[in-house]
Amino acid sequence: MKIAIIDLGTNTFHLLIAAVRFGEPFIIYKTNVPVRLGEDITKENSIIPLAFNRGISCLQEFRKTIDFYKIKTIKAVATSGVRSARNGNDFVTAAKEVAGIAIDIIDGDEEATYIYEGVKWSGAITQSSLIMDIGGGSTEFILCDQENVIWKKSYNIGAARLMQSFFKSDPISLKDQLAIIAHLDAQLTELITLCQIHKPKTLIGSAGAFETFDTMINPKLENYTATIDYNAYQELSSKLINANHLQRANMDGLIPLRVDMIVMAALLTNYVLTKLNIKEITLSTFDLKMGVLAKSVEH
Structure with a gap:
């Protein structure tokens, strides 16, 4: 079909x-x-x-x-x-x-389910993991292992939404960064608590911003999944956050749509990595679309 x-x-x-x-x-x-x-x-x-x-x-x-x-x-x-x-x-x-x-x-629950099905199909889930899908309006988190979804939730903290609310300076000021962190602290209490209990080893990024991170670090992606080097990501995220719009626009691998929103994605990713003390990052190029495909052919 x-x-x-x-x-x-x-x-x-x-x-x-x-x-x-x-x-x-x-x-x-x-x-x-x-x-x-x-x-x-x-x-x-x-x-x-x-x-x-x-x-x-x-x-x-x-x-x-x-x-x-x-x-x-x-x-x-x-x-x-x-x-x-x-x-x-x-x-x-x-x-x-x-x-x-x-x-x-x-709804957010259905969205998270489709994302999980797509990521699972890619083969990216090899151990206890936290899947993260940064959209424009919302960000989905799925706590899982190779066999099961432990917990999933959609939050209205997408890159476009954060940018419209908090991106008041360019390069983004420390004040704006701290305002975002305070907002995430208020929003993500349940996520942090559950991850402290289940201790996911890997952060799996579902396409989107994570595909951009990977492209900027390692342009030659040939598989459905890729390992994003933690230190290389930290160096890239610092570069993105400290650059202004024009500097980011001239960076290789960064499409025009993401020139500003990638700053929000980097801050959000940094927050999760730091709070959960995760050092392993994996990209799944399979996302919501592939989850919809997977579920559609089941029936």
């Missing part, structure tokens, strides 16, 4: 057309578009008109591609940017009417 999967993220819309053969994914086509649906979303808790129109236009283009490949089965899921917006349902209605795409708004 061939299927089109659309992941409507707060920053980026993804289209994946794929099949599964002998238990392995076969990618027919994939693309992503920096729609920035969550632009200024924290001000009115609403998708602003420009972003709304960008999103619908993107889905119209996705529909043309899906029709070109003659795909009949479409699974479209919307995450934090749509589910947290007052006009999120209006966007879903417009997508159906204008682009002919039915969208499921999934």
Whole structure:
């Protein structure tokens, strides 16, 4: 069975057309578009008109591609940017009417489940681990081992949301950094407590920002997973945090969409590594989209 999967993220819309053969994914086509649906979303808790129109236009283009490949089965899921917006349902209605795409708004628990299924499929989980998926609107954490999910939760601390609330200086000031840390302290109490009990050995980053970290450290990724050297990551994160926008924009491997949000991702990753005393970092290139694919072919 061939299927089109659309992941409507707060920053980026993804289209994946794929099949599964002998238990392995076969990618027919994939693309992503920096729609920035969550632009200024924290001000009115609403998708602003420009972003709304960008999103619908993107889905119209996705529909043309899906029709070109003659795909009949479409699974479209919307995450934090749509589910947290007052006009999120209006966007879903417009997508159906204008682009002919039915969208499921999934909650944070479903999002974390799909992420886990994708990461598990990649083979990245080899011991007690904490999976982390930094989105634009939310960040998901899944505490797990090779066989089971121990705990999972989605928090409204995505990179775009943090940037809109706390990124007041460039390079980011110590004051802004401390404000972010205080915010994370207040938000992540349950995560820290549970991880102190279960002591995950590895932080597994699900695509997104972690793929950027890995690309900037080691551009030649050939597998579904990769080990990110801890010391190299620390050096990179310090470089990103201390640079200004123009300096980051000129760094190799850093796409325009992430030039500023990568600072938030680095601060968030540093917080988790420090609080949990984790020294091993793994990248899984399989993320929510691959989890949706995995679950879709089960049925």
